[in-house]
Amino acid sequence: MSEPAMAPSPLIPIPRGPVPEAPPPRARRQIEIQIDGQSVSVPEGSTILDAARGLGIDTPTLCFLESLTPVNVCRVCVVELEGSRTLVPACSRKVEPGMVIQTDSERVRLSRRIVLEFLASSVDVSTAPTLQSYMERYSARPQRFGAFSATVAQPPKLDNDLYVRDYAKCILCYKCVEACGVDAQNTFAIAVAGRGCSSHIATEYDVPLPDSACVYCGNCIGVCPTGALMFKTEYDMRQAGAWDEFRQTRTDTICPYCGVGCDLTVHAQDGQIVRVTSPLDHSVTHGNLCIKGRFGWQFVEIQKAPKLMKNPR
Numbered sequence: 001m002s003e004p005a006m007a008p009s010p011l012i013p014i015p016r017g018p019v020p021e022a023p024p025p026r027a028r029r030q031i032e033i034q035i036d037g038q039s040v041s042v043p044e045g046s047t048i049l050d051a052a053r054g055l056g057i058d059t060p061t062l063c064f065l066e067s068l069t070p071v072n073v074c075r076v077c078v079v080e081l082e083g084s085r086t087l088v089p090a091c092s093r094k095v096e097p098g099m100v101i102q103t104d105s106e107r108v109r110l111s112r113r114i115v116l117e118f119l120a121s122s123v124d125v126s127t128a129p130t131l132q133s134y135m136e137r138y139s140a141r142p143q144r145f146g147a148f149s150a151t152v153a154q155p156p157k158l159d160n161d162l163y164v165r166d167y168a169k170c171i172l173c174y175k176c177v178e179a180c181g182v183d184a185q186n187t188f189a190i191a192v193a194g195r196g197c198s199s200h201i202a203t204e205y206d207v208p209l210p211d212s213a214c215v216y217c218g219n220c221i222g223v224c225p226t227g228a229l230m231f232k233t234e235y236d237m238r239q240a241g242a243w244d245e246f247r248q249t250r251t252d253t254i255c256p257y258c259g260v261g262c263d264l265t266v267h268a269q270d271g272q273i274v275r276v277t278s279p280l281d282h283s284v285t286h287g288n289l290c291i292k293g294r295f296g297w298q299f300v301e302i303q304k305a306p307k308l309m310k311n312p313r
Contacts, residue, residue, distance in 0.1 A: 028043040028044045028045060029043070030043060030044070031044055031097050032097060033095050033096075033097070033098070033099040033100070033101065034100045034101065035048075035051060035052055035057065035101045035102075036057065036101070036102060036103055036104065038055055042054060042095055044095075045094060046095050047070075047090065047092060047094055048081075048088070048090040048093050048095060048099075048101060049064070049090040049091045050095075051095055052079075052101075052103055057103055057104075059077050059079070059090050059103055060076045060077060060112065060137070061074070062074040062076050062131065062134075062171065062173055062225050063173035063174060063175060063225075064077060064091040065175060065223055066280065067183065067286045067288075068175060068183045068223065069178055069182075070089070070091045070092035071174045072091070072092050073174055074119075074171065075087075075089065075111070076112055076115055077089055077090040077091045078090065078108060079103045079108055080101065080102040080103075080105045080107055080108050081099060081101055082099070082101070082102075087108065087111055090103070109138055112134070112138050113138040113139060113140050116134055116135050116138060116140040116142070117135075117140045117141060117142045117145065118145070119142075119171050120142035121142035121143075121145035121146060122152060123168060123169055124169045125169070127169060127226065127227030128226040128227060131171075131226060152168055157208075159208040159209050159210060160209050160210055160216075161232055162231075162232055162291075162295050163218060163221055163230060163231055163235075164231075164232055165209070165228065165229060166227070166228050166229075166230065166235075167200060167201060167228055168228075169226045169227050170200070170201055170226065171226055171228075172199060172200075172201070173224075173225060173226075174192065175220075175223040176201060176220035176223060176224055177191055177192060178223075179219040179223045180219070180220055184219050184286075185217055185219055187214065187215055188213065189203060189204070189209075189212045189213040189214040190212075190220065201228075215290075215291060216291040216295065217291055218231075218291070219288045219294075221294075222278065222287055222289070222294075223287070231274070233274050234275055237269075243269075244269065247269050247270065248267050248268060248269045248274065250265050250267055251265070251266045252265055252266075255293040257292040257293065258292075260284060261284055262282075262284055262285045262289055262293050263282040263284065263285060264276050264278055265279060266297070272301060273297050273300055276295075276297055278293070278294075
């Protein structure tokens with residue numbers, strides 16, 4: 001009869017095996033291009049925007065976000081490429097050997113100024129600080145197209161307690177659609193409806209948000225550049241004239257609800273939380289959150305329960 005198998009002693013530690021390591025990234029061929037008179041070498045597959053940012057050139061963008069697929073709709077990032085009949089979008093055009101690019105020529109500045117004027121003459125940009133800064137930078141004068149933003153004027157949609165949809169501020173950048181779709185949430189609760197001048201962001205069959213497939217992750221709010229999608233708390237405070245970002249503090253923390261470890265940035269004003277965001281460069285969330293992380297902070301505001309009476313009878 002064979003000897004009984006000897007089980008390992010719990011007192012003797014078992015040596016750990018090798019720690020798995022990710023394979024090193026494949027080396028990419030370097031491509032030489034010229035931007036605004038400066039030569040630069042960038043990895044193959046990079047975009048013109050990547051190369052420009054590598055040189056410290058501030059190229060304006062509205063529909064672009066690092067975590068989303070470029071959709072090339074705002075046309076604010078266009079640059080002049082030698083040999084190209086038209087201006088090309090820097091956010092999606094891949095670099096090619098020998099490219100000669102101008103990012104701030106008179107033709108580029110004129111195109112950006114006209115685009116910004118068209119946008120600001122048709123929508124309300126009062127809650128779009130980045131767009132306003134671009135308008136100042138390129139001396140855009142949308143008032144020459146008329147005094148009122150009437151193209152998409154409509155009342156805000158107040159159909160839930162978490163966020164407001166004010167499509168009078170929507171520039172159709174498609175960011176919310178991409179975030180709700182395959183780039184992040186895969187819920188597909190919102191999409192672009194209509195064609196041409198009738199194009200607009202909508203739920204399926206334009207039903208109210210509570211009746212749609214929306215899971216209230218709020219990732220569409222996190223990517224909206226104009227405030228067309230806004231926290232209900234922020235909207236109410238703005239309506240009351242109490243919203244003041246200069247008085248707000250930002251505190252980075254970890255979401256307490258589960259073990260994923262999502263990074264949160266808590267925005268507070270006068271000691272009260274007013275909204276929660278997530279850093280775009282966080283390796284876990286890349287700016288995305290769930291309904292609990294983005295909206296589930298009201299429990300912090302609950303007042304302390306009254307002290308119990310001593311020696312209750």
